[in-house]
Amino acid sequence: MKYTRSSFLLSIATAGALLACEAPAPTRANSADTSIAAVDPMPSWNAGATKQAIIDFVQRTTTEGGTDxxxxxERIAVFDNDGTLWSEAPMPPQLAFVLHEIKRRAPNEPALAKDPMVKAALAGDLATLAAGKHHDGLMHLLALTHAGITVPDYQANVREWMKGFQQPKGGAGLAGATYQPVLELLTYLRANGYKTFIVSGGGIDFMRVFAEELYGIPPEQVVGSSAAVDFELVNGVPTLTKTMEDIFVDDKDGKPxxxxxxxxxxPVFCAGNSDGDQAMLEYTTLNNPRPSFGLIVHHTDSVRETAYDAKPPVSGTLISALTAAPKHGWLVVDMVKDWNDVFVSAK
Amino acid sequence: MKYTRSSFLLSIATAGALLACEAPAPTRANSADTSIAAVDPMPSWNAGATKQAIIDFVQRTTTEGGTDxxxxxERIAVFDNDGTLWSEAPMPPQLAFVLHEIKRRAPNEPALAKDPMVKAALAGDLATLAAGKHHDGLMHLLALTHAGITVPDYQANVREWMKGFQQPKGGAGLAGATYQPVLELLTYLRANGYKTFIVSGGGIDFMRVFAEELYGIPPEQVVGSSAAVDFELVNGVPTLTKTMEDIFVDDKDGKPxxxxxxxxxxPVFCAGNSDGDQAMLEYTTLNNPRPSFGLIVHHTDSVRETAYDAKPPVSGTLISALTAAPKHGWLVVDMVKDWNDVFVSAK
Incomplete structure (x- = not known):
């Protein structure tokens, strides 16, 4: 396999170099046939070529009898999560969860508190965590917070952490970190018979806790990084325990x-925001016998969010894919220009 | 991990000890509310306690305001494939595919023809193939027919093989090996808001070729044994190649x-037919906060199919789960008594 642990950890490590509205996603009324729609299906998108390209594609692919x-x-649409569905600035929320868990547990677990990598995490020393070929420190923290625990207990930890989450420039909770325009795009696609999936380097069990409530994407349509679970009956109770074995990293070549x-x-529709999404953009759009669409969310907005994605080499996460975009006809969404709203707003 | 290569291969090997109607599944008209249904949603099931138990469960779980x-x-229904959705007698169709592929290729591939395990397969010597702790011969044949090949080429091979498939006591093609009563059950569940999944020890890529046409189950709802695929651009064309790395065996403890x-x-509904399904029956029904239903297809019919599943030790595939059934309230379907039709019939 070409995808390794390092790529997932690298994306978490990269986040350390970054600097960096409320309530669940509203379901806006929209029509399956936008040609006669009285209601704009994507009001947070400014009128213009970007918005029109999306609408044109959806109309072409859903017009019966048309060549497209x-x-x-076959209306499969895949969306990256960090930086595409929600903000990864100042750090991916899953990393915030890891740090939160360590901080929560350390006072009650002396052995944990003595762990050098836990100490580094508590001191905010992400460089130490990311050091080494395999980012052993981060892998160790993932093992401490994502393995050796039953699935329901893990889910409960994520739910507890969610309550206090705050995106610095967005609203409260995970909804406050979620992009309103992309939610509208998801809803618009689904209203037109598209089945929407998350395809993310993030943990599959992590995202499944909130994907249905946050994005309307059920657990079985969440694709992410994962490791094996062990099944056994414990006093007659079916029990799944998370492990660190058979790790699958759903990033870069791992995405296809x-x-x-x-x-x-x-897929025929793919949305991403970084070089980690380039392989799935290629898989979706190159030599596909069906019409296909590639979309890149370009983080240009230093006021409403963070402009971070095209600054090589330190924090550049969108270099190669941005270069390839014109060649392959991928639509580059400019947050400043194309979105009149960024985060999900309070109702 | 507790599930190993051996369990999948053992199920293929066991098939060697076994001795052993047409056209795609018709969609029968049925009503989402069977209490006022004029049309029987499951006409191939004889009236009686078995059929009534299924209908009662579906009605209870879909009656708004009811305690159940x-x-x-959450209406997730999982179905085993071999012996549950279609016949595995005289051998699982996937094993027939392996043997077909070897036979097809041997005349044109001298190196392949000289392979001792290929020779054993061509001579029908399944004992040699199954020998060894890891059934190395069968694993070798799987590698020859299921790996080192692109996904589209593999799918084309399966499609070509399908054309000539004949179930000895059923009809032509894969449809002729498919159980009409279970197709009706799938349709009935879906008409009542259930999402139906295959959860099989069989190969995921194998089943996905025909699951949608045969069972109405799309590729993304097929769970099976799998191995890694490698992604690369070959002359600009996205290419997925099947490997034998990272093998996941979706059998026994591997099913949950x-x-x-x-x-x-x-899941809240689980149908299987062998001890390989016991773990997922337990996962579905034990200590589930939701109402749940376990169903076992018991192969009792030596006339219309093959009575093979409860004869230890040689070909006994349903020993432990059958013993556990009354304790856990799993419904045992007696093919002789409960089904007035077995295979999908020609229209």
């Missing part, structure tokens, strides 16, 4: 592999 | 693990 018609079962593993057919 | 109501997103990996929540 895509049958409903993850799409094949979980979905089993090629 | 299950919200639509596979359900968690692909679906991410507990």
């Amino acid at each position: 018609f895509v049958p409903v079962p 592999a993850g799409i094949h593993r979980h979905i089993g057919r090629r | 109501f299950v919200p639509v997103p 693990a596979g359900i968690h990996r692909h679906i991410g929540r507990r």
Whole structure:
């Protein structure tokens, strides 16, 4: 396999170099046929070529009898999570969860508190955590917070952490870190027969806790990094325990592999925001017998969010894919220009 | 991990000890509310306690306001494939595919023809193939037919093989090996808001070729044994190549693990036919806060199919789960008594 532990950890490590509205996603009324729609299906998108390109694609692929018609079962749309569905600035929320867990547990677990990597985490020393070929410190923290625990206990920890989450420039909770325009895009696609999936380097069990409530994406449509679970009956109770074995990293080349593993057919719509999404953009759009669409969220907005993604080499996360975009016809969404709203707003 | 390569291969090897109607599944008209249904949703099931237990469960779990109501997103139903959705007698169709591929290729591939395990397969010597702790011969044949090949080429091979498939006591093609009563059950569940999944020890890529046409189950709802795929651009064309790395065996304890990996929540309905399904029956029904249902297809019919499943030790595939059934309230379906039709019939 070409994808390794390092790529996932690298994306977490990169986050350390970054500097960096409320309530669940509203379901806005929209029509399945936008040609006669009285209601704008994507009000947070400014009128212009970007918005029109999306609407044109959806209309072309859903017009029966047209040459670009895509049958409903093949209307597969995949979305990266960090930086595409929600903000990864100043750090991916999953890393915030890891740090929160360490901080919560250290006072009650002396052995944990003495751990050098836990100490580094508590001191905010991400450089130490990210050191080494395999980012052993971060891997160690992931093992401490994501393995050796039953699935329900892990989910409860995530839910508890969620309550206090605050995106610095957004609203409260995870909804406050979520991009309103991308939620509208998800809803618009679904209203047109598209099945929407997350395909993220983030942990699959982590995202499944909130993906349905936050994005309207059920657990079975979440693709992410994962490790094996062990099944056993404990006093007659079926018990799944998370491990660190058989790690699958759903990033870079791992994304097409993850799409094949979980979905089993090629998407026709793909949205991402970084070089980690380039392989799935290629898988979706190059030589696809069906019409296809690639979209890149370009983080240009230093006021409403953080402009961080195209600054090599330190924090550049969108270099290669941005260069490839014009060649492959991928739509680059400029947050400043194309979005009149960024984060999900309070109702 | 507790599930190993051996369990999958053992199920293929066991098939060697076994001795052993047409056209795609018809969609029969049925009503979402069977209490006022004029049309029987499951005409191939004889009236009686078995059929009534299924209908009662579906009605209870879909009656809004009732104490047993299950919200639509949680209506997850999982079905084993070999022996549950289609016949595994005289051998699982995937093993027939392996043997077909070897036979097809040997005349044109001298190196392949000289392979001792290929020779054993061509001579029908399944004992040699199954020998050894890890059934090295069968693993070798799987590697020859399921790896080192692109996904589209593999799918084309499966499609070509499908054309000539003949179930000895059923009809032509894969449809002729498919159980009409279980197709009706799938359709009935879906008409009542259940999402139906395959959870099988069989190969995920193998089943995905025909699951949608045969069972109405799309690729993304197929859970099976799998191995890693490698992604690369070959002359600019996105290419997925099947490997034998990172093998996941979706059998026994691997079934709850596979359900968690692909679906991410507990099913409330589970149908299987062998001890390989016991763990997922337990995962579905024991200590589940939701109402749940376990069903076992018991192969009792030596006339219309093969009575093979409860004869220890040689070909006994349903020993432990059958013993556990009364204790856990799992419904045992007696093919002779409960089904008035077995295989999908020609229209």
